[in-house]
Amino acid sequence: MAGENEFFRPIREIEQRRVVSCSADDALVDIVGRMREMSISCVVVVDGAHPTAILTDRDLRNKVIAAGRDPAGLRVRDVMSAPVITIGEDDVLYEALYRMSRHGIHRLVVVDRKGALAGIVTVTDLLRLQAHSPHQLVLDIEKAESIDALRELHQRIQQLIVHLAGTGIAIRDTVKLIANLNDQVLIRLIDLLRRDRYPDLTTDFAFVVMGSEGRGEQTLSTDQDNAILYADSVQGEALARLEAFSNELIDALISIGVPPCPGGIMARNPAWRRSLTAWKRELTQWLSTPTPDNVMTGSMFMDLRPLYGRRELADTLREHALHYMSHEQGFLVRMAQNMVNFAPPLGWFGRIKVEKSGERRGEVDLKKAGIFAITDGIKALAMEARRLDGSTHDRMEALVEAGVLKAEQVADLRAAFDFLVRMRLRGQVEALRGGRTPGNYIALDQLNAMQQGELRLALEGVASFQAFIQQHFKLQLLRN
Template identity: 70%
Template sequence: MAEENQFFRPVRDFCQRSVMTCRADDPLVSAVAIMRERNISSMVVLEDGRPHGIFTDRDLRNKVVAPGRSPVELKVGDVMHSPLATIGEDDVLYEALYRMSRLKIHRLVVVDDAGALSGIITDTDILRLQAHSPHQLVLDIEKAGSIDDLRTLHSRIQALVLHLSGTGIPIRDMVKLIANLNDQVLIRLIALLRADKYADLTDDFAFVVMGSEGRGEQTLSTDQDNAIIYADTLGADEIARLEAFSHELIEALISIGVPPCPGGIMAKNPPWRRSLSGWKMELNRWLSTPTPDNVMTGSMFMDLRALYGRSDLVRALKEHAFATLSEDQGFLMRMAQNMTNFLPPLGWFGKVKLEKSGPHRGRLDIKKAGIFAITDGVKALAIEAHALDGTTHDRIEALTAAGVIKPEDAKNLLASFDFLVMTRLRGHVEALRAGETPTNYVSIDMLNVMQQGELRLALEQVAKFQGFIKHHFRLHLLRN
């Protein structure tokens, strides 16, 4: 196994199982004595037998020694850190790395499926694995000092994915890796711009990403879909500075190597930079008038995720959308209808139909063939169920738990989705290796006989899912 592949193994394989614990009402001096005796730097605090908080030597320095408090009078609960940052023992190691990086912490408590303490993992545990890895790439992004540095790192992300492709890493983990690394680059870029030219920029805004980036499902060929939501309280000067910042940010992204959106869905353009109330009005227009264009735009927008800034603005906008759609399902029905228009290209005896002419003759548009139908069908169900967070995987799992999708159907749908996305990624990788620009078109020739059979089964599953969507949303009631 390649060294990098270790980062896609479960946390259970690397975490420390021997964890010292205490209770919140234990005397602080007793806990410190145990830490000194065992030569450890932290203790997990349990409540009713479950992890509740953590106490570290840093807490002792910052919360007791520095302010001159008397440790004799304190309990562990007075200085512990809570709520606790945890990770499941079946999550992959890279997810632990990403979570520590985003939270700016050095350890995570590992829990099992029931939420019970399973172990602990630290950034030191991960660093021991190797220096040249996804972990090192994250550290280099965090230390990047210029746009030129980020341009180089963006290229390294593509090189890493090319290296890892075809190694058996689950596609769900691969797209999460790509999304996480791209998130880190964008967040670092914003920090650099603010430090260099926009120290006076307001904090009352959110930079959001949408579409596949919003779902955290990026492959190598993903252009920009982003926007800015700002507070209604901003003054004219603050809005003007935010406009200037958005232009420079998007141009910097393009210079790094992130393609611009052909449709102009970028924060530098006025329609994609609005106040919260302005976005609510625009959302109302899309949802109340479900024309084909409004359905496509509104559907993409509903994947929005706050990448930087005030996440509460995004939550407020989603809650507004949920409330509006609860009163009138017309938009959801049109959205569902739109996904059923993308029929899987299956002919007689299950033969896959390919492009008959043009520059992509003999190829298959894998996105239109099935990926779009699954993501948008699942999205429509998730909007209705108010379970819109996360990836398509996360949404299917939430819908299954809510009884909307049967477990067996969910299993088949996930398998089909993963195969189609993996095929798309393989197509991107083959294009890059050939010096071509990646597209959604794939050659059937790159699939062996077994994989071609899997493709037919996946497309058949898409057709079955479309039938379910038609029945669920009662699309027969719609007038064309």
């Protein structure tokens, strides 16, 4: 377990702080000479204190030597790789591993909270840590050669999370780990399908994930919420191949062990596989006609995150929605109203209400009790403020920076959110250990007196946040 916890240490504990930097306008031969003298394989290119690019020995081999160029007349900007991939000092080591793997690189430039150069971390630094870790799992995913291998790896992800539960790792890091590992499996699956079955597949599309997966907040009970956006130019045989690929991809995901979406929100469904223009029309329909179904669907869709393919397609679609809502807030108001309708299960004197009958008797649905209200309330504020990137945590921090929420308000809300998510994950782990399907419930009698007190405080925090949302969006003026 100690080896697994190593990967949740902050980057600052392992980064190399002695980093050589240069300007983009420096003569290439001068910088190469410094690299040779210091026996280093890279130099960070900075503009003032902020890193903008990186120059590596690979750049020199591929862009100068292999290309037969004369280095005497070159500047660093002629050869460097930009933009540089960075990571914050407070991010955890596993996040560094994920970014290296995602971008196919062997080092990351580390920046401080102001974005200034702080250090560098390499894959060698990570490999010094114990091999039995999430790092090894990622390496195994990258080397997987079949759907059967990915199925086994998906099971190992579940087993890893079960082992990590209760180790003291922050819930924010745990859910990010789950999302990152699931991302890796899905990306590898797409790569295998394209290599073995669809080498002719168009590149003018984006596979996007939504909901909790889009926010990077998955737990053990998450089913599929995904879609495909493709360029308007994709037609005829290219479109037919994309349709066939979508069907095989979702079928393969299900076979691996990722449950299908009960509502059919999957890329194999034609309603969730459209051209950019068609998606714009559909999204405008949801936003202009905020029926309860459209509000739920539109809210989930706004978490979209491009996982594979052309990111700009997803960015264009999101910008289209945000532009519409900047002129017409009806959808946001109805979304806020829906969030307020999920009242926390608190009775007289703060008594926590539980299910009275059925197989869930004595249990609390933590998603309905507060997780949904927090994620959707924060999302509504973030949509209004155009600060929609990242997780619920990221959005909270962005809303403080934008002056929408106060720091102390977010501190309380974050504590409530983390406690509810941690209890949900605990319930899911216990369900898996008991051979049951994980869900959103936890039995109240499984919590000790202190935990029940924390749950009560969390639910009271949700109620307070709902009151804020009601006032912020002036829901008291809304006619049903």
